[in-house]
Amino acid sequence: QKEVEQNSGPLSVPEGAIASLNCTYSDRGSQSFFWYRQYSGKSPELIMSIYSNGDKEDGRFTAQLNKASQYVSLLIRDSQPSDSATYLCAVSRPPDKLVFGAGTILRVKS
Amino acid sequence: GAGVSQSPSNKVTEKGKDVELRCDPISGHTALYWYRQSLGQGLEFLIYFQGNSAPDKSGLPSDRFSAERTGGSVSTLTIQRTQQEDSAVYLCASSLGPGEGYTFGSGTRLTVV
Numbered sequence: 037q038k039e040v041e042q043n044s045g046p047l048s049v050p051e052g053a054i055a056s057l058n059c060t061y062s063d064r065g066s067q068s069f070f071w072y073r074q075y076s077g078k079s080p081e082l083i084m085s086i087y088s089n090g091d092k093e094d095g096r097f098t099a100q101l102n103k104a105s106q107y108v109s110l111l112i113r114d115s116q117p118s119d120s121a122t123y124l125c126a127v128s129r130p131p132d133k134l135v136f137g138a139g140t141i142l143r144v145k146s
Numbered sequence: 147g148a149g150v151s152q153s154p155s156n157k158v159t160e161k162g163k164d165v166e167l168r169c170d171p172i173s174g175h176t177a178l179y180w181y182r183q184s185l186g187q188g189l190e191f192l193i194y195f196q197g198n199s200a201p202d203k204s205g206l207p208s209d210r211f212s213a214e215r216t217g218g219s220v221s222t223l224t225i226q227r228t229q230q231e232d233s234a235v236y237l238c239a240s241s242l243g244p245g246e247g248y249t250f251g252s253g254t255r256l257t258v259v
Contacts, residue, residue, distance in 0.1 A: 067245065070248075079250040128245040132244035
């Protein structure tokens with residue numbers, strides 16, 4: 037079992053729809069959770085962090101965390117073609133590193 | 147600086163040559179990480195520096211790889227006797243501390259021919 041698992045996709049959504057990206061992790065000791073966006077040929081960019089159960093909203097992005105189910109998700113509302121990228125889930129591996137999932141490719145079609 | 151700076155951005159080298167990749171982290175970030183990403187693949191952890199502690203080298207794929215961090219700031223990743231399978235994008239990241247979100251540099255694309 038991988039430490040951080042994501043569906044590789046591609047996930048295709050029409051412009052204006054909600055894109056839902058999911059991630060599961062195996063280490064119950066993980067305390068910090070992050071979502072990165074990576075455009076083709078570019079380096080990953082941090083877009084969301086979440087540390088406690090529940091929802092955290094930032095603009096069109098909402099991160100959701102359920103530690104009991106070891107599940108993290110990212111919702112993108114009003115998806116735009118510019119949101120097309122690979123989204124990486126990262127989970128802290130105590131005490132000091134992040135473990136990255138392989139990423140989900142998102143395609144937003146206009 | 148404002149962001150994590152990596153140089154060179156591209157490096158083409160002949161098989162068997164040594165290469166040095168440089169990373170200048172964000173000022174004040176105590177943690178520095180090296181990852182590599184092969185085409186279409188995920189991020190592979192290489193090495194981690196935290197302050198003045200001994201580095202975590204658990205991700206280095208072979209003894210041809212080494213890294214140092216001088217003065218708690220700039221880091222150099224050295225690959226000796228490069229092989230074709232070393233071709234990848236080498237990413238450096240820094241963070242305020244353990245478990246914090248990373249800021250990545252723009253990477254060095256290494257091609258071994």
